């Protein structure tokens with residue numbers, strides 16, 4: 066069994082180290098694509114994981130396109146090399162729509178395969194991939210006037226990947242909220258937001274219905290002082306190991322249902338901290354298309370009513 070991992074753009078070294086730690090030594094590297102023998106392992110730095118890859122001979126561009134079409138309809142090309150020949154194959158495949166997403170929306174569910182030319186006469190293809198988006202890249206119809214910065218895009222992407230987002234009446238804690246891109250997303254969804262940051266929110270975000278700002282350190286905030294929370298968000302600029310302690314404190318309080326947190330790396334990547342987040346039962350740790358030198362931790366908890374401190 067062969068699995069290929071497409072590194073997030075600029076993060077192939079992080080992915081290679083992550084795979085090495087998971088026991089996948091000796092990956093063949095095809096630019097950003099790392100090809101390993103064995104079943105897939107969790108790989109946060111992969112923008113897309115290609116499961117059960119097959120190698121096909123390419124006698125002609127027409128026969129290669131037919132071989133792919135015989136497997137399934139939708140294919141996306143990754144062509145860092147041999148692009149002319151690859152483009153001739155892609156031209157013979159059905160068009161796959163990649164319209165920018167209008168948030169909120171669920172990710173597409175139609176199977177989307179990936180393929181590349183390893184050599185002019187050799188193609189690697191996977192009908193089943195981890196990302197619903199072409200090469201893991203998602204574009205949104207952006208809002209260029211509402212939010213105070215572009216941080217809202219990575220939250221949109223995380224919520225689309227979850228397939229869930231806060232709704233009216235849900236209580237959200239937004240830690241490291243200033244200037245308010247994430248708070249803007251949550252308030253627009255109709256949620257109640259407690260935005261925590263020593264720095265103030267953008268005045269227009271602060272004035273949105275349901276938004277309350279607390280000018281405190283997120284690390285000093287006691288869960289008991291906040292009550293039951295449906296979603297804890299964090300985009301705090303801090304070391305991932307410190308964020309892990311904060312997340313563990315809130316998890317053990319039993320007062321938070323769902324978590325969406327950015328792990329930010331300054332300088333070297335802290336692979337141990339990323340692995341500790343990934344080891345939390347039920348967690349997903351992903352490099353989103355809109356992340357920089359960051360990962361996003363997603364954890365969905367029990368349904369409403371099953372939490373300590375739930376309101377009736």
Ligand SMILES: C[S@@+](CC[C@H](N)C(=O)[O-])C[C@H]1O[C@@H](n2cnc3c(N)ncnc32)[C@H](O)[C@@H]1O
Nearest residue numbers: 216241242243244245246247282283300301302
């Ligand atoms: C990347 S910015 C957050 C951007 C925000 N999510 C948005 O959408 O506009 C990181 C924030 O973390 C905040 N921060 C750093 N240390 C903090 C702490 N101990 N408690 C709360 N916020 C903190 C900074 O003040 C900064 O506003």
